[in-house]
Every structure is written in C-alpha cells, then in structure tokens.
Amino acid sequence: xxxxxxxxxxxxxxxxxxxxxxxxxxxxxxxxxxxxxxxxxxxxxxxxxxxxxxxxxxxxxxxxxxxxxxxxxxxxxxxxxxxxxxxxxxxxxxxxxxxxxxxxxxxxxxxxxxxxxxxxxxxxxxxxxxxxxxxxxxxxxxxxxxxxxxxxxxxxxxxxxxxxxxxxxxxxxxxxxxxxxxxxxxxxxxxxxxxxxxxxxxxxxxxxxxxxxxxxxxxxxxxxxxxxxxxxxxxxxxxxxxxxxxxxxxxxxxxxxxxxxxxxxxxxxxxxxxxxxxxxxxxxxxxxxxxxxxxxxxxxxxxxxxxxxxxxxxxxxxxxxxxxxxxxxxxxxxxxxxxxxxxxxxxxxxxxxxxxxxxxxxxxxxxxxxxxxxxxxxxxxxxxxxxxxxxxxxxxxxxxxxxxx
Amino acid sequence: xxxxxxxxxxxxxxxxxxxxxxxxxxxxxxxxxxxxxxxxxxxxxxxxxxxxxxxxxxxxxxxxxxxxxxxxxxxxxxxxxxxxxxxxxxxxxxxxxxxxxxxxxxxxxxxxxxxxxxxxxxxxxxxxxxxxxxxxxxxxxxxxxxxxxxxxxxxxxxxxxxxxxxxxxxxxxxxxxxxxxxxxxxxxxxxxxxxxxxxxxxxxxxxxxxxxxxxxxxxxxxxxxxxxxxxxxxxxxxxxxxxxxxxxxxxxxxxxxxxxxxxxxxxxxxxxxxxxxxxxxxxxxxxxxxxxxxxxxxxxxxxxxxxxxxxxxxxxxxxxxxxxxxxxxxxxxxxxxxxxxxxxxxxxxxxxxxxxxxxxxxxxxxxxxxxxxxxxxxxxxxxxxxxxxxxxxxxxxxx
Numbered sequence: 089x090x091x092x093x094x095x096x097x098x099x100x101x102x103x104x105x106x107x108x109x110x111x112x113x114x115x116x117x118x119x120x121x122x123x124x125x126x127x128x129x130x131x132x133x134x135x136x137x138x139x140x141x142x143x144x145x146x147x148x149x150x151x152x153x154x155x156x157x158x159x160x161x162x163x164x165x166x167x168x169x170x171x172x173x174x175x176x177x178x179x180x181x182x183x184x185x186x187x188x189x190x191x192x193x194x195x196x197x198x199x200x201x202x203x204x205x206x207x208x209x210x211x212x213x214x215x216x217x218x219x220x221x222x223x224x225x226x227x228x229x230x231x232x233x234x235x236x237x238x239x240x241x242x243x244x245x246x247x248x249x250x251x252x253x254x255x256x257x258x259x260x261x262x263x264x265x266x267x268x269x270x271x272x273x274x275x276x277x278x279x280x281x282x283x284x285x286x287x288x289x290x291x292x293x294x295x296x297x298x299x300x301x302x303x304x305x306x307x308x309x310x311x312x313x314x315x316x317x318x319x320x321x322x323x324x325x326x327x328x329x330x331x332x333x334x335x336x337x338x339x340x341x342x343x344x345x346x347x348x349x350x351x352x353x354x355x356x357x358x359x360x361x362x363x364x365x366x367x368x369x370x371x372x373x374x375x376x377x378x379x380x381x382x383x384x385x386x387x388x389x390x391x392x393x394x395x396x397x398x399x400x401x402x403x404x405x406x407x408x409x410x411x412x413x414x415x416x417x418x419x420x421x422x423x424x425x426x427x428x429x430x431x432x433x434x435x436x437x438x439x440x441x442x443x444x445x446x447x448x449x450x451x452x453x454x455x456x457x458x459x460x461x462x463x464x465x466x467x468x469x470x471x472x473x474x475x476x477x478x479x480x481x482x483x484x485x486x487x488x489x490x491x492x493x
Numbered sequence: 494x495x496x497x498x499x500x501x502x503x504x505x506x507x508x509x510x511x512x513x514x515x516x517x518x519x520x521x522x523x524x525x526x527x528x529x530x531x532x533x534x535x536x537x538x539x540x541x542x543x544x545x546x547x548x549x550x551x552x553x554x555x556x557x558x559x560x561x562x563x564x565x566x567x568x569x570x571x572x573x574x575x576x577x578x579x580x581x582x583x584x585x586x587x588x589x590x591x592x593x594x595x596x597x598x599x600x601x602x603x604x605x606x607x608x609x610x611x612x613x614x615x616x617x618x619x620x621x622x623x624x625x626x627x628x629x630x631x632x633x634x635x636x637x638x639x640x641x642x643x644x645x646x647x648x649x650x651x652x653x654x655x656x657x658x659x660x661x662x663x664x665x666x667x668x669x670x671x672x673x674x675x676x677x678x679x680x681x682x683x684x685x686x687x688x689x690x691x692x693x694x695x696x697x698x699x700x701x702x703x704x705x706x707x708x709x710x711x712x713x714x715x716x717x718x719x720x721x722x723x724x725x726x727x728x729x730x731x732x733x734x735x736x737x738x739x740x741x742x743x744x745x746x747x748x749x750x751x752x753x754x755x756x757x758x759x760x761x762x763x764x765x766x767x768x769x770x771x772x773x774x775x776x777x778x779x780x781x782x783x784x785x786x787x788x789x790x791x792x793x794x795x796x797x798x799x800x801x802x803x804x805x806x807x808x809x810x811x812x813x814x815x816x817x818x819x820x821x822x823x824x825x826x827x828x829x830x831x832x833x834x835x836x837x838x839x840x841x842x843x844x845x846x847x848x849x850x851x852x853x854x855x856x857x858x859x860x861x862x863x864x865x866x867x868x869x870x871x872x873x874x875x876x877x878x879x880x881x882x883x884x885x886x887x888x889x890x891x892x
Contacts, residue, residue, distance in 0.1 A: 095664040108687065120660045140688075141709075142696040154691035224847065227824040229801050234808070241729035242797075242808035244816055246720070248642040249631050255705040255720045256727050256810045257639060260630035261687025270652035270684065271515065275846050277659035278495035278519040284666060285497070293847040298827055301816060302511060303648040305842050306537030311813040312840035313536065313833070318813060320642050323619060331619060333628060333637045341638050343623035404614050411620035413638045415629040416693040416700055419683065422624070427609035430680050431690075443694045448650065448681030449600075449657035452587065452673035454664050 093121035093162075095454040099280070101188040102127060103163075104203065106134035108236060108262050109220050109296060110192030111159045112269035113276070116447055117188075118162035120456040125182070125472055126160055126463065129169040130493075133465055134160075144439045150465050151438040157462030161434065161444040165463030166472050167493055175492040176202050181477050183208045187283075188216045188276055194233040195225055205291040215289040216279040220272055224295030236262020236296065243300030244307075250320045267303055268296035329376035330355075333413055334388045340396035341413035344387065344403060351408055352376065358406035359390040432458035469493050494520030495848065499569040499662075502526060502561075503545065504552065504585075506574045507644070508678055509602040510541035511651035513572055516658065517544035518844045518853045521570070524869055525860060526550050526561075529890030537644075539859045541651075543831055543841050547860030548869045549890035552581060557888035560870070565590050567873050569671075570658055571599045578613035587673035598661040598671040602654045606677035616678070621646035625682025630689060633704040649685060650678035707731055715774040718781055720810065724792045730807035732780060734769040737806055742767065744803035749787050757783035831858040866891035 099122040103114045111126065111134070118124040128134050136156040143152045170176045183189055183203065191198050198204050198219070205217040222239050223229050240246055240263040241256065249257040272294045279290050301308060307318040323343075325331040330352070331345040346352040349365075349372060356364035364370055364386065369379040376383055391399050396412035403410035414422055420431060420443065428450070431443040444458040473479045473487070487493050496516070501523040503513035517523040523545040527533060531549075533542075551557040565571055571590065575582035587599045601607050604616035605624075614620075619640050622628045627645070628638035657674035665671055683690070689700045706716040720727045733741055742764045749756055758779045772780075788796070793809035800807050809815065817840075822828065829843035844853025866889050870880050883889040 095660050098667075099663070112684075116656060142692045142698070144695055146696060154695040155688045158688035158691045223821055224825055226847075226850075227821045229821045232801055233804075234806055238729045238731075238806060238808045241720075241810045242816075244811050244813060245641055245645075246729060247727070247810040247812050249639055250705075251636075254633070256729075257631050257633070257705060258703045258707075258719055259627075259641070259685070260689050260700065260703065263685055263687075266684045266687070267648075267652070270649075270656055271845055274515055274519060274655045274659040275495070275848075277656075277663050279848070280663060281497070281666070282495045290495075290849050293850075295825065295827075295846075298822065298825070298842075299845065301822075301827070301842050302514075302652075302845055303645060304643055304813060304816075305511070305514075305540035305648075306535070307643050307813045308817060309540040309839065309841060310536035311817050318643060323637070323640055324642075325619070328617065333619075333623065333639070335637070341623075341629075343619045343628065343638075343640075345617050345619050347617065404611075407615065409615045409617050409620050411614070411616060411624040413623040413628050414626045416626055416686070416690045418629075419626050419690055420693065424605045424609045424611040424614075424624075424677075425680060428606055428677060428680055430683065439695070442691070445683060445690065446680075447656070448653040448678070448684065449674055449676040451657065451661055451664070452675070453668075453670065454672065456660075 092455070092457040093119060093459050095120040095451055095456065096122040099123065099188065100186045101125070101190065102182055102186045103190050104198065105190070105192035107136055107192070108159055109265040109268055110190045112266055113190050113273050114163060115159055115161060116269070116273055117276070119447060119458060120451070124163040125468070126163045126165045127168055127182070128165065128465060130167050130466065131169060137465070149438065154439060154442060157436060157439055157442055158444065160462040162459045163463055164468035164472055165466060166469050167466035169492050170201050170203070172492045173490045174487055178473070178487060178492060179203055180208070180211065183215065184212045185477055186215065187280065188218070190218045190220070192220045195221055195230045209289060213289060214283055214287060216276055216283065216292065217289065218272060218276055218292040218294060220268055220294040220296060222296055224298065225293040236265035239296060240264045240300070243297055244304050245300065248318065248320045251322050252319060256320065264296050264300045268294055268299040271299040271302060324380070327373065329373045329380065330383055330387055332384055334384070334391040336391050336394055336396040336399060338395070342391055342396040342399050343411050343413055345409045347409065349373065354406045355403060355408045358402050358408060359387070361386070361390070434458055434461035436461040437464060466493065496520035498522040500524065500567065501570040501572060502564055502568045504571070504573040505602060507537065507647050508574045508604070508650050509572050509654060510538065511648045512600065512602065512654040512658065513545060514541045514543065515652065515655040515845060516570070518855065522546070524548050524865070527862065528552065529863070529887065531862065533862060540841060543829070543859045544855045544857050545860060546857065546865035546869060547862065548866050549863040550866070551888050554886065554888040556883055556886040558584065560875070560883055560888060562593065564873050565597060566594045568594070568597060571597060572602065572654065572658070573600070574602045576613070577603055577607055591671060591673070594671070596665065596669065596671045598658055598665065598674065600654050600658050600674040600676065602650050602676040602678065604678050606680070607675050618644035618646045621678045621682055624679040626686050626690070627682055630686055630700060630702060632702040634702050638702065645685070646678050646682050649681040650676055653681040653684070710769055711772050711777070712770055713773045715772050715777045717769070717777060721785060721788045723788045723796060723809070724790060726793050727810040728788060728793065728796045728807060729810055732769060733806060734767060738769070739764045739767070741805040741807065744805040745784065748799050748803055749783070752787070754787040755783050759783055826852050829855040831855065834861070863890040863892050
C-alpha cells in the first residue's frame with residue numbers, strides 16, 4: 089500500500105460477503121486510507137473472481153478476474169474458513185480488531201455462521217456493523233436474495249429506460265448495488281462520529297431497494313401527491329427541447345439539450361442554420377417538442393457529418409449543452425477525466441496492469457488514491473493474522489494445518 | 494442521531510440537493526439557502542429538501558454576501574454547486590473561506606469538477622449521463638443511446654458528495670481542520686456502469702448497448718430474453734444456469750405446472766444438468782416460447798409473490814406506483830408522512846436506513862421560503878437590528 093491516502097488512516101474495516109454491494113463500500117473507504125480486509129475462503133472465493141469476465145488474456149483464473157479486481161483495489165485479502173477448527177474463533181478475533189464490519193449476504197446467513205451483530209458486540213461493543221441486502225433485514229420479503237441487475241427492475245430504473253411503446257431496458261450490471269454502496273458509506277462514517285462521542289457501535293440495516301427510492305425521490309413524491317406515474321420516454325425531457333442523443337461520424341453519438349429559446353438560436357447558428365430559430369415550428373420549446381421528429385432529423389443531419397468531440401466543442405463554444413456519448417473506451421481518453429486522474433493504473437501479479445476507477449470526489453488536503461492493486465486470494469494472511477492480530481507463528485501454523493486459512 | 498447537529502449550509506442546485514438530505518437524515522442541522530422568491534414547488538426539490546431548515550438569502554446581493562460569510566465562519570459544512578467560471582464560483586473560493594474558518598468542510602458539486610479543460614462546460618443530466626459512459630450502455634443495440642427518464646446524474650453526484658463530506662469530517666476529528674471536497678458529476682456517474690470499463694481496459698472489448706436481452710452467455714451466440722411482457726406490464730426474468738438458475742428454473746416449471754400452463758420443451762429438461770452456455774438460439778427460442786405465453790397471463794404482483802415463495806430469481810418491472818404500494822416498504826416504515834402546504838400530509842422517502850432497528854428520523858417537513866430565516870440568523874449571532882436591515886436591503890426574506 090502506498091502512504092498517499094490519509095483521510096481515513098487508522099480506520100479498520102472487514103468485509104464478509106462479496107460481489108459488488110459490500111465490496112464497493114470498502115473500496116471507496118480504502119481509497120481514502122482505511123485499512124480494509126476482504127475475507128473469503130479457499131472453498132468459496134468471492135463470486136466475482138470466477139463468475140464474470142473479463143479475465144486477463146481471456147484466461148479464467150481465481151486471480152485473473154478484472155471484474156473482482158475492479159471492485160477490490162486498495163484492500164488486503166485473507167482466506168478464512170469458519171467451518172474448520174479454530175476458524176470461527178479467528179473470525180471473532182478479526183471482528184474484535186475491526187471498527188467496521190460490512191456484510192452483504194442473505195438475511196440470517198451471518199447469524200447462522202456465528203458472526204451476527206448480537207454475537208460480535210459482546211466482545212466489541214464499539215463495532216459498527218453494516219448489513220446491506222436487497223430488501224433490508226425485516227419486512228415480509230426480507231428473505232429475498234437476488235442480483236442487483238434484477239433488483240434495478242423492481243426499483244423502477246429499468247422501467248424508466250426505453251421508448252414509451254417499447255421494452256424496458258437493461259442498465260449495465262447491478263446498477264442499484266452502487267446506489268446502495270454510495271448511500272451506505274456515509275452511514276458508516278456518521279456511526280463512527282457517534283462512537284467517538286459515546287463509545288458505542290451499532291447495527292446499520294441498508295435495504296438496497298430503499299436506497300434506490302432516493303434516486304427516484306421526486307417522481308415518487310409526484311406520485312404520492314399528484315398521482316402522476318412517470319413513464320419511460322426515450323430521451324425526452326419536460327422542459328428542454330431539443331433533448332436527445334444524435335448520431336455522429338464513425339458510429340459516435342452526441343447528447344445535446346437546449347433549455348431556453350436563446351440556447352436553441354445559438355445551436356442553430358453553430359450548425360450554420362440560423363433560419364431554424366425563426367421557423368415557427370421551432371420558435372418556442374413547446375413548438376419544438378411538438379415537432380421533435382423534424383427537429384431531431386435536422387440536428388442529426390448536421391451531427392452525422394461530424395466527429396462527436398468536434399461537434400461538442402463547437403456547441404459548447406456557442407454556449408449549448410452538449411457532450412459526446414462516451415463509450416467505455418472513450419472514458420480512458422476523455423480530457424476532463426484525464427485531468428482528474430479518474431483512472432489509476434496499478435500492476436497486479438497475475439493481471440499485470442489494470443486501470444482502477446478513482447471515485448468522483450477528492451479532498452484538497454488529504455487526497456485519496458488507489459493505494460494498491462486488488463489482492464490475490466489470501467495474499468495477506470500472514471500480515472493480517474500475525475501483525476494485525478498478533479498471532480504467534482505456532483498459532484498461525486496450527487490454523488494453516490487445520491485448513492482454516 | 495448518528496451525527497451531532499453539525500451546521501450545514503446548503504446552497505446547492507439540483508446536482509447537490511440529495512447530499513444535504515442525506516446529511517440531514519444522519520442528524521446534521523442542514524440549512525437550505527435559496528434566493529428570496531425562488532419557485533420551490535417542483536417534486537424533485539421538495540423530495541430532496543425535506544428534513545432541512547430554510548434561510549432565504551440572496552447571494553447576488555452585497556449585504557447577503559456579507560451575511561453569508563459570517564455564516565460560513567461558524568459552519569461545519571458548506572455544500573454548493575456554483576458553475577465554474579461564474580462570478581459566484583469565484584466568490585465561493587475554498588482558500589478564502591477556509592482562511593476565515595479552518596474547520597469548514599467545503600463541498601463543491603459541479604458537472605465536471607472545479608478545475609480542468611472542460612470545467613466550464615454546460616451540462617444537464619443527459620450530457621452527464623453521456624459523459625460518464627452510462628448512455629452508451631443503455632438502449633437497443635440498433636437504437637440511440639438512452640438515459641433513464643428521471644435524472645440520475647444528480648443523485649450520483651450528490652451521493653458521492655455525501656461520502657466526501659463524511660470522509661472529510663472523519664479526517665477533521667483527527668486534524669481539527671476542514672478541507673475542500675471537489676465533486677465531479679461526470680466522474681460520479683461512472684460508478685453506475687459497474688466494471689464495464691475493465692472490459693475495454695483488459696481485453697479490448699468495448700461493451701455497448703445490450704437492449705432487453707442478455708448476451709455473451711452462450712458459446713453459440715444465443716441471446717436470452719430479460720424483459721417479458723406480462724399481463725399488466727413487464728417482468729425481469731432470465732433462464733440462468735448454476736445453482737441459483739436451477740432453483741429458479743425448477744420453480745418456474747413447478748409454478749407453470751400448478752397453473753395448468755403448457756410446458757412445451759420445458760417438460761423434458763433436466764435443470765440439474767442444463768447448461769445455458771451450450772444452448773443454440775433455436776434451443777433458447779423453444780424454451781422461451783411457453784414461458785412467454787405463460788407470463789402474458791400473470792400480473793406483476795403475482796409474479797413478485799410467486800418468485801418470492803418459490804425462491805426464483807427475477808422481479809417485476811415496477812413503476813413508481815408499484816413501488817409506492819409495495820407492502821415491504823410499508824412494513825419497514827420507509828415512508829414519512831410530512832405536513833403538506835395548505836394542510837394534509839404528503840408522503841416522502843423516510844430516513845434512508847435503519848440503525849439498531851429504528852428508522853433514521855425525518856424530523857422536519859419541507860421548509861417554506863424564509864421559514865427559518867430569523868431563527869437561523871439569530872442562532873448565528875445576528876441581532877434583531879441586523880436581521881431587519883438585511884430584510885430591508887432585500888438580502889433576506891422572512892415572513
């Protein structure tokens with residue numbers, strides 16, 4: 089680990105679970121200096137290690153998954169099998185050492201394996217224990233397990249994506265897992281603030297479904313108060329017109345929107361067609377919306393013969409909202425993201441170099457960083473169990489012999 | 494409360510509203526600052542500004558700015574969304590504000606961050622969802638890239654801002670010093686696209702819009718349907734493999750059998766050995782035919798109930814009405830019924846998590862313009878005369 093990130097220095101976090109929703113919280117905390125330990129077992133490594141591509145060079149392997157590594161940079165990794173003799177004790181020792189435990193298993197599983205909050209707080213009353221799952225720890229459907237990609241449909245996001253008369257659309261990956269991780273992370277740090285005052289930890293129960301509701305808080309209120317049910321509507325907006333994605337050269341696209349009539353005049357001028365703004369079909373936003381098909385065709389005809397970057401720069405210079413529809417490849421060359429050093433390349437023993445995402449915020453005095461590549465399975469057993477927990481060489485070897493590690 | 498009533502000055506526009514709401518739910522004393530006369534009736538504004546107090550203060554007014562600087566000297570957090578390049582942004586200079594209050598945590602939330610070659614570019618939700626890569630991954634493969642019809646870049650930026658604010662607070666507990674937290678909505682949106690960038694980075698495959706089908710799972714290139722029309726909308730269901738897929742597929746066939754539906758080729762499939770990676774498109778089409786016919790007879794609510802009881806993966810495609818009426822949320826006390834303007838109540842999202850079995854409280858209704866101007870100013874040490882002068886100068890609105 090590099091010593092760059094200092095803001096959360098000294099914060100000790102352990103993760104039980106896997107995939108995205110739990111580990112993404114730990115990743116963000118680790119990027120600001122927390123010591124985060126990802127716990128797996130040899131028998132059951134994190135599902136992201138072997139279930140999803142990409143693998144370096146397309147060759148599958150427990151330490152070759154770019155999916156796992158994308159969500160777990162900057163962390164330590166240990167293997168610990170609680171079912172082997174001494175395993176549960178060791179897990180308790182880790183939980184006694186930790187300030188924070190994050191788990192994202194199905195409701196009840198962590199209690200069944202003997203690592204539930206009520207159990208752990210007996211010896212570590214200051215522990216901040218976060219459970220994050222589909223539905224939350226209580227309620228008639230608490231027991232529901234499932235994938236974030238599908239939960240994103242229940243939470244309304246897929247239904248709001250697509251043409252009004254077409255099918256709902258997939259959002260790439262488990263969209264709602266990241267919603268819940270970012271809404272969950274502040275809870276942990278706020279609970280830490282309370283612990284500084286009271287010495288007491290707590291059990292935080294995050295329902296990913298409920299977190300999703302905060303990303304649709306306005307439309308939900310609009311329904312409760314006005315009975316209005318918002319429906320998917322391609323790229324249309326209630327105020328702006330035009331407001332769409334337009335094709336450019338080389339299969340690129342550009343997003344463009346105009347929020348005032350003056351902005352549309354500026355667009356028309358930038359496109360070399362000042363007469364558009366005087367056309368009665370396009371003079372006012374309401375008219376432009378009524379004639380959206382004709383308008384989109386005209387704008388599309390102009391963008392079609394240009395590169396998206398060139399068109400965006402021209403429109404922005406004219407004061408018009410516009411940006412290239414960045415593909416994943418484009419994200420690596422985007423000049424603004426480069427300025428922010430959004431991608432931090434780290435060298436991994438089996439994956440070689442990988443670009444890791446740095447979060448969308450940074451601190452002026454104590455900036456964060458991707459402090460290390462993702463760990464290979466069990467790579468930090470010695471340092472964590474001997475140095476952090478203080479096990480003797482004999483104790484460590486005993487655990488190894490028993491198959492705990 | 495998790496937080497002490499730390500003082501948060503929230504001057505944000507839509508990019509930042511949710512950040513203050515999250516801090517308020519955690520226990521902070523969030524003071525929303527809006528210019529006098531602002532129209533605050535939009536549902537998006539109301540939904541993300543509950544649980545705050547309101548000071549109507551004009552930051553374009555010289556006296557208003559003087560008062561604002563006095564507030565900053567005593568505050569723990571400043572949240573703002575001033576567009577880089579504007580005069581307001583220059584006024585909200587992190588170095589100068591910190592010089593007068595070294596403990597201040599100053600969070601700027603802007604489309605692209607405070608600095609950089611495109612910091613001054615104009616962007617609304619659709620440009621930010623484009624710039625952050627999300628649109629390139631949503632839509633039909635042969636159609637245009639899509640955004641979610643309700644703005645998402647605002648909550649993505651605001652939730653990352655809330656994390657940043659809390660990281661800075663944790664650091665302040667040790668150092669005694671605040672700092673500037675610079676949030677880029679564009680960079681924040683990238684969190685929404687999972688590990689898609691790793692595909693380009695590691696194997697040179699640029700992932701594109703997947704539409705309504707699951708691709709890349711069959712070695713023969715077969716695609717699996719994800720969204721199925723049902724009796725009153727759509728459901729999200731996938732014929733998966735593996736342990737979870739087996740339970741799901743067996744559950745579906747048992748349900749179809751109980752319902753007397755035609756099973757077609759499903760009747761002859763052994764799900765214990767079924768391997769979706771080996772199926773051809775013809776195989777998939779034959780399997781999906783009876784499922785499609787069956788789902789057309791099933792309402793969304795029934796699908797949710799059966800999927801839960803039979804431990805099947807899959808969910809209905811909810812709209813806001815379905816979410817609003819979901820007993821799971823009701824049972825967990827998710828909704829907060831807050832006093833509405835003109836009497837009655839309006840239903841808001843309640844506190845965003847439960848702690849030790851209790852929902853984080855929403856203690857304040859959506860504030861009215863100017864509602865707390867006098868009490869806030871007086872808590873920050875303004876005398877009655879000073880407040881009266883600010884009102885006369887039209888820097889402050891107070892009923």
